[in-house]
Amino acid sequence: MARVAIIGAGQAGLLAAHDLLRHGYDVTVYSDKTPEQFLADARPTGNASRYDMALDYERQLGLAHWEREAPIANGIFATIVPAPEVQLLTTIGRMSKPSYAIDVRLQSARWMEDLEERGGRVSIENVSFERLDEIAAENDLTLVAVGKQASRLFARDDRRSTYPEPQRNVALVNLTGVSQSVPYAAAQDLFPIKVNIYPEWGEAFWIPWFSKDGLHCRSLVFSAKPGGPIDRFGSLADGAEAVATALEVIREIAPWDYDWFKDGELPDENAWLVGRVLPIVRDVVGTLPSGRQVMALGDTAQTLDPIGGQGANNGNKMARSFVESVVEAGEGPFDAEWMRGAFDRFWARHHDIDVWNNMLLDGPPPSGVDYLMAAYGATGRSDDDSPQQRLADAWAENWNDPAELTEDFFDPERVRARIAAAFGGSAEAAIMHGKLEVSRQQLRQQTGLAPKHPGPSVPPTTSF
Ligand SMILES: Cc1cc2nc3c(=O)[nH]c(=O)nc-3n(C[C@H](O)[C@H](O)[C@H](O)COP(=O)(O)OP(=O)(O)OC[C@H]3O[C@@H](n4cnc5c(N)ncnc54)[C@H](O)[C@@H]3O)c2cc1C
DSSP: OOEEEEEOOSHHHHHHHHHHHHTTOEEEEEESSOHHHHHHTOOOSOOOOBOHHHHHHHHHTTOOOSTTTSOOEEEEEEEEOSBTTBOOEEEEEEEEEEEBOBOHHHHHHHHHHHHHHTTOEEEEOOOOHHHHHHHHHHOSEEEEOOOSOOTTTSOBOTTTOOOSSOOOEEEEEEEESSOSSOTTOSOTTOOOEEEEEETTTEEEEEEEEEOTTSOEEEEEEEEEOTTSTTOOOTTOOSHHHHHHHHHHHHHHHOGGGHHHHTTOBOSSTTOEEEEEOOOEEBOSEEEOTTSOEEEEOGGGTEEOOGGGSOHHHHHHHHHHHHHHHHHHHTTOOOOHHHHHHHHHHHHHHHHHHHHHHHHHHHOOOHHHHHHHHHHTTOOOOTTOOOHHHHHHHHHHHTTTOTTTTHHHHTOHHHHHHHHHHHHTSOHHHHHHHHHHHHHHHHHHHHTTOOOSOSSSOOOTTOOO
């Protein structure tokens, strides 16, 4: 069977390795870290919360080892906050299947060991450019899955890339000893990814996370527009400072969440991260000095801003799609034309991930705002069968597979059709009702009262 080399033992590289191995390919993974180093010395490369479609792949490969013990997330609870004293709008959608964020350090360590047990090879080396050429010479296909720092080899694909530079300054601080439920949610069986959106300043979101040492945590992700009050993580000295800064920022911009996290602690000294991410799609073909060609995979092929929690999901879907293309090609040849064809196939099915993620960076289109207005009032309770809840649930499901809603979200007619179907009546009336409710809550806030959200919908006949 054909020989495949995979450079990088992250999420994308290891899943492709396991899948190729089960299809009978001769697989070697090259990792710059041993399993022990992943656990003792490494930082997590991200939160990597994954939704059902991506998790399904891991289950099929027999790699979903932690679902019984890890905390779940089962919804998205977003609050739009134009200013700390104004919670303008909440959208609370439930997902039909739980999502998990397993510490990628734990996964890499275990999945490398699993690979060797199943007959694959793992070679510990930091692969240089020159060495990559040697590896490519020894293999029929070489996949480069070394994360987002691979610009030297894989050119930007201008047709598919949207941004010339990073859009946010990002910080990740994991805290253990904190509750998994949202203290003020109407549904106590809802363990959502909590998102606070500040149109001027960026975003902050809190995601259930399972640490390498088995601790239940919330990952706090700060996604800062430069110069605003979230943008305070640039020069941190250590983890203690990361936690202190995170709490300071929360107290200032999301005071309603401060008590939730104030007693939290880092689960281990490496469980934090600061950086900038350039969202980019690359030409997956890298040509080496010898003229040999290697193929990008995962973040190396396409990097997404963390805002939509899509990067690792995207990597899973890409690995699965690439392996399908490999299996169809059998022994190859795995030349440049085949590589680009394999990426085109992935892109045709999954490019909505990019569109959805970019929409979160740029803000919703007017049709999307109408959709969210119509969904206003969803409580997130499992017994809430209101039209608002159905719309909010479809919106939350889109995190799992952005092909579900993304196109419609940008299309005023399709948005109206969805709203009309959910309400069994006029879309305009439903949008107007949502807008009215949002305005009423704003008025409450202007008169010093707490908004009646997050929480149950206020029926149209009730006055405040
Ligand atoms: C703050 C933050 C939050 C995020 N949250 C989410 C989320 O909620 N959901 C989601 O889906 N995604 C999320 N992401 C994105 C997600 O973490 C990444 O998309 C995913 O981990 C990338 O996986 P990968 O395998 O492509 O690359 P990586 O995880 O970067 O793995 C690459 C591996 O290759 C190794 N390597 C590098 N160079 C070499 C070399 N020369 N030789 C050998 N080995 C090498 C690296 O050490 C690493 O182990 C987030 C990212 C960030 C920054």
